[in-house]
Amino acid sequence: xVNQGSDVMRQPGPLMQQKTGGGYPxxxxxxxWSILSDDKxxxxxxxxxxxxxxxxxMLYPLFYCIWYSFHEFGMVxxxxxxxxxxxxxxxxxxxxxxxxxxxxIVLVISISAELIIGMAVAVLFNREFRGQNPIRGLILxxxxxxxxxxxMMWNFFLQFDFGIVNLVLGLVGIPKMSWFAPGVGxxxxxxxxxxxxxxxxxxVLLAGLKSLPRDSFEAAKVDGASAWYTFRRLTLPNLAPLIxxxxxxxxxxxxxxxxxxxxxxxxxADTELLDWQIYRNTxxxxxxxxxxxxxxxxxxxxxxVCGVLFRQLMKALTATSE
Amino acid sequence: xxxxLFWAAAVLVVFTFVSPLGWIYLTSLKTNADIYTQxxxxxxxxxxxxDNYVNLFTKTVFVRExxxxxxxxxxxxxxxxxxxxxxxxxxxxxxxxxxHLLFVTISTRMFPAxxxxxxxxxxxxxLGLLDTRFALIILYLYFNVSFAVFLLYGFFREIPAELxxxxxxxxxxxxxxxxxxxxxxxKPGAAITAIFCFIFSWxxxxxAFLFTRNMxxxxxIGLASFWASGQVDWGxxxxxxxVAILPTxxxxxxMQRYIIRGLTFGAVKG
Numbered sequence: 208x209v210n211q212g213s214d215v216m217r218q219p220g221p222l223m224q225q226k227t228g229g230g231y232p233x234x235x236x237x238x239x240w241s242i243l244s245d246d247k248x249x250x251x252x253x254x255x256x257x258x259x260x261x262x263x264x265m266l267y268p269l270f271y272c273i274w275y276s277f278h279e280f281g282m283v284x285x286x287x288x289x290x291x292x293x294x295x296x297x298x299x300x301x302x303x304x305x306x307x308x309x310x311x312i313v314l315v316i317s318i319s320a321e322l323i324i325g326m327a328v329a330v331l332f333n334r335e336f337r338g339q340n341p342i343r344g345l346i347l348x349x350x351x352x353x354x355x356x357x358x359m360m361w362n363f364f365l366q367f368d369f370g371i372v373n374l375v376l377g378l379v380g381i382p383k384m385s386w387f388a389p390g391v392g393x394x395x396x397x398x399x400x401x402x403x404x405x406x407x408x409x410x411v412l413l414a415g416l417k418s419l420p421r422d423s424f425e426a427a428k429v430d431g432a433s434a435w436y437t438f439r440r441l442t443l444p445n446l447a448p449l450i451x452x453x454x455x456x457x458x459x460x461x462x463x464x465x466x467x468x469x470x471x472x473x474x475x476a477d478t479e480l481l482d483w484q485i486y487r488n489t490x491x492x493x494x495x496x497x498x499x500x501x502x503x504x505x506x507x508x509x510x511x512v513c514g515v516l517f518r519q520l521m522k523a524l525t526a527t528s529e
Numbered sequence: 530x531x532x533x534l535f536w537a538a539a540v541l542v543v544f545t546f547v548s549p550l551g552w553i554y555l556t557s558l559k560t561n562a563d564i565y566t567q568x569x570x571x572x573x574x575x576x577x578x579x580d581n582y583v584n585l586f587t588k589t590v591f592v593r594e595x596x597x598x599x600x601x602x603x604x605x606x607x608x609x610x611x612x613x614x615x616x617x618x619x620x621x622x623x624x625x626x627x628x629h630l631l632f633v634t635i636s637t638r639m640f641p642a643x644x645x646x647x648x649x650x651x652x653x654x655x656l657g658l659l660d661t662r663f664a665l666i667i668l669y670l671y672f673n674v675s676f677a678v679f680l681l682y683g684f685f686r687e688i689p690a691e692l693x694x695x696x697x698x699x700x701x702x703x704x705x706x707x708x709x710x711x712x713x714x715x716k717p718g719a720a721i722t723a724i725f726c727f728i729f730s731w732x733x734x735x736x737a738f739l740f741t742r743n744m745x746x747x748x749x750i751g752l753a754s755f756w757a758s759g760q761v762d763w764g765x766x767x768x769x770x771x772v773a774i775l776p777t778x779x780x781x782x783x784m785q786r787y788i789i790r791g792l793t794f795g796a797v798k799g
Contacts, residue, residue: 257616271648353732
């Protein structure tokens with residue numbers, strides 16, 4: 208048995224000889240395939256399908272979206288060129304700023320709640336305990352359910368007359384709430400997205416907590432640092448990149464929040480967010496020019512986030528694989 | 530004492546994230562009278578019925594929706610993998626485009642969905658492709674391809690390049706290297722990526738909502754249609770949720786370890 212093992216070990220032998228002997232074997236003949244399989248061409252050959260997809264699915268819609276945003280569309284007549292007039296209209300439109308403001312509110316509430324709850328739960332679960340794998344598996348569930356299904360579930364739980372939430376609150380003497388009324392609905396929608404996405408924060412932060420450098424924490428303990436001091440001075444700075452990734456990804460997803468609105472208020476009750484306004488203008492009012500203008504603005508906002516995010520992601524990817 | 534506190538907190542957390550799902554499953558087994566009851570005892574102790582499921586499968590087009598969703602999700606996932614695997618390999622092994630092209634790729638995923646929706650709606654209308662499965666397959670290819678490239682990029686980076694160099698020196702051709710060396714090593718990563726693409730397509734709502742009406746409509750559209758009618762049939766809706774999320778629950782079961790990695794585009798290894 209031992210011999211067999213050493214045989215296997217010896218197999219790379221000839222390889223090494225060849226390497227030291229004469230470098231790479233010469234390509235015998237320059238056929239078409241052999242030219243293509245030269246690294247220089249091969250790497251681009253592999254990318255052809257992706258580049259085609261990007262050209263068709265990225266440049267085409269991007270170009271047309273911007274193009275449409277310079278036009279006014281009538282129901283019957285052809286589109287007329289308007290220059291930047293759509294942009295002027297949108298920027299002067301109170302509804303746009305309201306939707307943008309609401310999107311901002313949802314963004315701030317959801318992300319801060321997700322981070323705070325997520326951090327608390329991650330710290331709680333950052334230990335070995337019995338049944339940890341099934342428990343973690345259960346908590347992950349909300350992440351995988353279709354956002355539309357989640358919002359319809361909660362719509363059902365939050366019904367005024369017979370919703371379980373109002374009934375349970377009634378037990379402690381809290382009067383029934385109408386959760387999707389103007390002024391409340393926006394926060395309810397933020398809450399629903401917090402329910403679905405807090406597990407995301409929990410597990411990203413938990414992954415971070417597990418990879419913290421042990422020694423500095425032991426040193427802090429020896430020095431008699433309080434738990435809170437250690438958390439603030441050691442844990443938080445170490446988790447900063449991960450918190451950054453959570454904030455950026457969630458921002459990106461929340462800017463285009465749509466499904467939860469469809470499952471609940473349908474943009475009514477003062478809950479219209481940016482993406483819903485795009486949808487309403489384009490596909491309900493058929494004001495394609497206005498819709499495209501809003502889409503371009505939303506794209507612009509996302510691109511800012513995206514640029515920063517990409518750098519963070521690449522940093523994380525290269526740091527872990529090298 | 531500390532243990533008790535820990536378990537109390539743990540139970541609270543699990544309860545928060547799991548009980549809504551449990552409640553939906555309970556609701557799917559109730560009659561309308563039991564759904565609308567305000568009596569808390571009756572809410573938990575009722576005689577289960579399966580009428581809601583029977584209704585779902587016989588009185589709605591749910592079966593067609595499931596088949597549509599399955600066909601659309603699988604075919605678009607296959608397409609995505611055919612495009613993404615070689616591309617991710619090229620990015621990971623040769624740094625093709627020095628990161629710029631990779632950035633362009635990932636930014637498609639970050640586009641607001643509406644940016645693509647408007648031009649494609651016009652184009653598909655003109656081509657007569659609205660309400661076809663083909664339209665959604667193509668859109669989900671667009672929707673998932675950048676995600677798949679980025680996630681696979683992370684997986685490919687974990688395969689040491691030395692192995693391939695050794696094989697090249699041994700005289701293996703490109704195809705053999707892929708078949709005998711790269712593919713066996715990327716298989717788990719590729720499977721995870723594919724499952725993610727499948728789930729994202731399965732759960733997608735906005736494109737399905739805008740691009741299908743009747744023949745090609747998917748499960749999420751069926752779900753939304755309960756909410757579209759004046760009188761909501763909550764029981765059947767609950768049954769619909771329960772069946773529609775089964776594939777994702779199954780996936781969650783055996784991808785547990787990779788869910789966070791997938792959602793963060795590979796940046797965080799959970």
